[in-house]
Amino acid sequence: MTNKTSLVDSIRAASREMVRELGFMESTLASTSYSPSAVHTLMEVAAQGAMTSAQLVGFLGLDKSSVSRMVGKLVAWGEVAEEAASDDGRAKQLSLTAKGRRTVEKIHAFGQMQVVNALSHMNPSQQQAVAQGLAAYADGLKAHRLGSGLSKQNAPEIRTGYQPGLVGRVAEMHATFYSAHSGFGQFFESKVASGVAEFAGRLSEPCNRVWTANLNGRIVGSLAVDGDDLGDNKAHLRWFILDDGCRGTGVGRQMMAEAMNFCDIRGFAETHLWTFKGLDAARKLYESCGFQLVHEEEGSNWGTPVTEQQFVRVASSA
Template identity: 60%
Template sequence: MIVVLYNYHDNGDPDVPASSDLIDEIRSASRQIVRELGFMDPTLAGTAYSASAVHALLEVERRESMTAAELVQVLKLEKSSISRMIGKLVRAGELAETAGAGDGRVKPLRLTSQGLRTVAGIHAFARGQVTVALGHLNPTEQQAAAQGLSAYARALAARHPDAGETPQAPIEIVAGYRPGWIGRVAEMHAAFYSRHAGFGQFFESAVAAGAAEFSGRLDHKRNRIWSAVRNERIVGSIAIDGEDLGNDQAHLRWFILDDGCRGGGVGRRLLGEALAFCDQTGFAATQLWTFRGLDAARRLYEAHGFELIKEAPGTQWGSEVIEQQFSRRRPGAGA
């Protein structure tokens, strides 16, 4: 029997519409975040100021100085609201107007010494909130929360392309073994498939053992690993095993992305790298095994030339699924 490691549900197609249930879940979570962080209160972050005033202080600190017009753009508030808020913060001793270069009508705002102390307190308060919340999550969930929130913030900001938001660090596709690859592959598989298929310890152990065994064969020219890497952390993986199937067949294995990285095309990039390697190396065909129900992943595979050739019930991982085998022949290869 061929030992199979399943592939993940990669929604790499940005044109796939979000389901109504997903939209409602995100809206519900957003409302809870607003309540838990205190945005429903008249003041925020342990200060005597409103949420908009707190954010104004933080933005002025981040940029060292800002004009009222710049605050209008960044905070997305009306000019009259910004003017009243600035006046209140200046009178409270948090902000000071400075002379503008070349135009006396433009008066950039800077934090006073009192304002610097206030902002330091805001940072301490907010970091405390985040630290306590993250204490209820395991490391994988912490990473998923950070990546998911960053991705969602970018998606919201995409409606305003001139907002000047700082982009998140890009994801690089890197070939070859990287320290930590075995553990991250096992971790990402276990986290995803425990939720989506009920797979448990046996599955995680099999993934780790298989990845460890394969890593010892990477000196073979027909074996290759690619990792998706962000800020030196492995957030995705794919591998081609050119030995285990024989008969000039490539085995696509350990195709997985971390939570929070799906939907941005990283899966397409990984798959494209792996299949280009298969074609350049001259494999007659590439095989992969997955299971029924991962519809977006199936669309991704079929878009890259894979065809479903076999499916049957299986329970080898402790939960019954309909196992599927997909096959892709090298373009130009004979039948």
């Protein structure tokens, strides 16, 4: 069994267990007398304030006839009210009744209790991982159904400057990726951690800056420009890494663009970076930003023999 097959099977098994534990195998959901689709309809109408049945079809991913029958039942039960849309008299605008608002409050209370109880069995790091992973997984399922990319609400936010957990997360992301890619171990992780920790103490210098990609309160990417390290008006691009789930989303290119803009504004004559042969996607991004390979050689400075590469970007005005 390949690693990818094992991962897929693991996710499918967890998904089945979640369906059972959340109560979707029952005929009713969230301690109500309504079906799962009816409960989701009430929640979407509440979240949007008012919407049409056609809009519900898109939100729920159900066919028109199923939504029409379900809306008819909710109207009959006094949960939803229908009235002509202000911009189109042929369309019916849906909104919650007073009874519907009370029902949604109970649904939210039940759901929050489920989440709080589950989170109580996890440490903070696991809680953040669950929030990030579920958001990315749900977004991936939706993107496949709609034939689109990462949704904006689940796209990482880019921030600058130090934030709590920076040193540990940058070291963790590097250790996780390069352990799988290059067989690096404790020596590499310790060297990254000590380097980031030393650099963090110099972030007050205007020639130094760090960018992080953040998703659901968790650092999922990093990139730094060290203007002190090389001297001679040369910048050192360091610690460019993204969590697996964020690769291919464009956030790495955004971070690189901000870093290159910073280097240009600061007036660095050259920007250098060191990496390893075989990271083809990263190399393509570097070269698109003006970097050129100037040197490569076999080395074991990181604990395992690899082909180290040096790239240089020369400022256009230099």
